[in-house]
Amino acid sequence: MTLPFTLLITPLAADAPDDGSWFAGTFTEVDASEPALRVSELSTQRGDGVFETLAVVNGHAQEVQPHLARLARSAEICDLPAPNLAQWSAAVSTAVQAIPDHGELAIKLVLSRGVENGPSPTAWLHASAARDFGPVRQSGVRVVTLDRGYDRGVAERAPWLLLGAKTLSYAVNMAALREAHRRGADDTIFVSSDGYVMEGPTSSVIIRHGDMFSTPAPSGAILHGTTQTSLFEYLERHGHAVSYRDISVEELRNADAAWLVSSVRLAVAITELDGAQVPVDAPLTQLFTEYLLSPRD
Amino acid sequence: MTLPFTLLITPLAADAPDDGSWFAGTFTEVDASEPALRVSELSTQRGDGVFETLAVVNGHAQEVQPHLARLARSAEICDLPAPNLAQWSAAVSTAVQAIPDHGELAIKLVLSRGVENGPSPTAWLHASAARDFGPVRQSGVRVVTLDRGYDRGVAERAPWLLLGAKTLSYAVNMAALREAHRRGADDTIFVSSDGYVMEGPTSSVIIRHGDMFSTPAPSGAILHGTTQTSLFEYLERHGHAVSYRDISVEELRNADAAWLVSSVRLAVAITELDGAQVPVDAPLTQLFTEYLLSPRD
Numbered sequence: 001m002t003l004p005f006t007l008l009i010t011p012l013a014a015d016a017p018d019d020g021s022w023f024a025g026t027f028t029e030v031d032a033s034e035p036a037l038r039v040s041e042l043s044t045q046r047g048d049g050v051f052e053t054l055a056v057v058n059g060h061a062q063e064v065q066p067h068l069a070r071l072a073r074s075a076e077i078c079d080l081p082a083p084n085l086a087q088w089s090a091a092v093s094t095a096v097q098a099i100p101d102h103g104e105l106a107i108k109l110v111l112s113r114g115v116e117n118g119p120s121p122t123a124w125l126h127a128s129a130a131r132d133f134g135p136v137r138q139s140g141v142r143v144v145t146l147d148r149g150y151d152r153g154v155a156e157r158a159p160w161l162l163l164g165a166k167t168l169s170y171a172v173n174m175a176a177l178r179e180a181h182r183r184g185a186d187d188t189i190f191v192s193s194d195g196y197v198m199e200g201p202t203s204s205v206i207i208r209h210g211d212m213f214s215t216p217a218p219s220g221a222i223l224h225g226t227t228q229t230s231l232f233e234y235l236e237r238h239g240h241a242v243s244y245r246d247i248s249v250e251e252l253r254n255a256d257a258a259w260l261v262s263s264v265r266l267a268v269a270i271t272e273l274d275g276a277q278v279p280v281d282a283p284l285t286q287l288f289t290e291y292l293l294s295p296r297d
Numbered sequence: 298m299t300l301p302f303t304l305l306i307t308p309l310a311a312d313a314p315d316d317g318s319w320f321a322g323t324f325t326e327v328d329a330s331e332p333a334l335r336v337s338e339l340s341t342q343r344g345d346g347v348f349e350t351l352a353v354v355n356g357h358a359q360e361v362q363p364h365l366a367r368l369a370r371s372a373e374i375c376d377l378p379a380p381n382l383a384q385w386s387a388a389v390s391t392a393v394q395a396i397p398d399h400g401e402l403a404i405k406l407v408l409s410r411g412v413e414n415g416p417s418p419t420a421w422l423h424a425s426a427a428r429d430f431g432p433v434r435q436s437g438v439r440v441v442t443l444d445r446g447y448d449r450g451v452a453e454r455a456p457w458l459l460l461g462a463k464t465l466s467y468a469v470n471m472a473a474l475r476e477a478h479r480r481g482a483d484d485t486i487f488v489s490s491d492g493y494v495m496e497g498p499t500s501s502v503i504i505r506h507g508d509m510f511s512t513p514a515p516s517g518a519i520l521h522g523t524t525q526t527s528l529f530e531y532l533e534r535h536g537h538a539v540s541y542r543d544i545s546v547e548e549l550r551n552a553d554a555a556w557l558v559s560s561v562r563l564a565v566a567i568t569e570l571d572g573a574q575v576p577v578d579a580p581l582t583q584l585f586t587e588y589l590l591s592p593r594d
Contacts, residue, residue: 148458169466
């Protein structure tokens with residue numbers, strides 16, 4: 001079966017039950033090299049929609065339910081109709097059966113507000129081969145910090161900034177990555193205007209001080225990371241202490257180890273921060289990678 | 298000729314000259330009700346692109362060159378290839394000849410980063426009938442202020458936030474409008490976290506104190522407004538004083554009159570701000586409307 005694999009999805013109401021064939025009837029496979037969306041799509045006109053990206057490893061879709069829960073949370077923040085999670089779950093299953101059962105793939109789920117003045121959202125699933133992240137999982141990434149312009153309290157104060165939602169409006173995230181590359185780095189960590197660690201443009205931040213693992217509190221104008229959550233559960237099961245809290249940039253600079261974690265690239269060690277070396281915990285990074293590549297639900 | 302009218306555009310290098318037929322060969326009319334874009338479009342996946350919306354009034358496209366200049370500026374900020382302005386200008390002319398020569402229409406120009414890992418940007422023009430803004434030009438709008446989360450100096454400090462570019466990542470702008478509607482208002486004005494007037498989600502702000510007209514300085518993390526610029530030129534030609542400067546929210550509240558101005562809705566009077574009445578200068582609003590509906594280049 002070839003990649004990419006694309007399903008257009010006719011979104012059902014959140015509580016519409018499956019009668020056994022209903023969900024399948026709402027999926028239409030399309031050729032990814034052919035046009036599938038109208039120019040009046042609000043996703044394309046205004047980045048107006050939400051998305052998730054999840055990994056498929058050797059035929060197992062990773063953490064489908066946490067990703068769907070976040071899709072629902074993003075939709076709620078954006079005043080989009082609540083997605084039918086059983087339907088989305090069925091779409092992922094349909095894709096997994098259609099795509100290769102070996103190697104690492106990425107599935108992107110998109111829920112757009114639909115065409116302008118249209119009656120309903122537009123939705124699709126797009127599966128593609130993951131880039132080969134093997135080398136960067138070994139070598140780690142050089143990171144620069146970039147000011148996100150927001151203070152830590154802005155998410156509570158101004159929910160219309162949609163900071164807890166994974167929206168399609170990612171132009172700033174992409175611009176920040178370009179800025180990192182211009183500075184000779186591989187990736188970036190956004191910091192708040194009041195000097196606290198936020199997140200990467202497409203990843204969460206985890207730091208280690210001694211045996212304590214920390215990540216910025218999800219209230220702090222950042223996305224709740226599915227991979228970070230999964231890793232924290234793993235660490236707790238193995239007796240490590242984990243903490244969600246405010247992390248100053250200074251604490252990040254003084255970490256005993258630090259990682260950027262995300263669903264497809266997984267955990268990559270930060271080797272350099274704003275030009276200064278960061279200690280690398282190679283054995284733990286290796287353990288993280290093995291865990292994250294194992295089947296997870 | 299029917300609306301909507303959509304042209305896909307194969308973007309040429311900025312300096313590619315027209316040989317008389319070349320530009321026309323880069324335009325393909327498509328049926329707006331049919332799919333025209335792939336799901337791997339970065340405009341739709343990440344709101345990664347820039348746009349302009351301009352008005353066509355009785356067959357005259359308004360201020361084409363200022364809009365194209367801003368498109369080029371937006372592209373530059375976003376590290377997109379410089380658009381060929383002669384080609385875009387030809388596309389607008391092609392559209393104007395194809396669409397009705399009476400009434401008010403809107404033309405949207407979109408320059409997307411293209412399909413993921415693709416060789417070049419994607420571009421299109423989409424012309425549609427404008428909504429009937431006659432009533433709101435008479436009645437004005439009730440406005441609430443909303444915190445944009447950024448301080449005034451952020452644009453210079455953090456250019457990766459793309460604040461001077463009109464990007465497709467407009468989810469926050471749309472969310473702010475929904476929040477305004479929830480509060481019983483028609484529109485909103487973003488204010489900086491340090492208490493200064495910025496802009497509306499799809500408009501610029503002009504205030505009048507006595508015979509002095511002011512608008513926030515374009516450096517202040519806002520877009521340079523084409524309609525605002527045009528109105529300031531009009532006001533100066535008629536002997537009025539105009540000023541680009543920092544405007545505190547307090548000054549907005551104490552204005553003798555205030556407007557939201559944009560390319561298609563034009564100048565609408567602010568009648569209410571956060572629930573408090575704002576004086577309306579009806580004769581001047583009427584003059585603004587007449588001027589903005591006249592042919593302008």
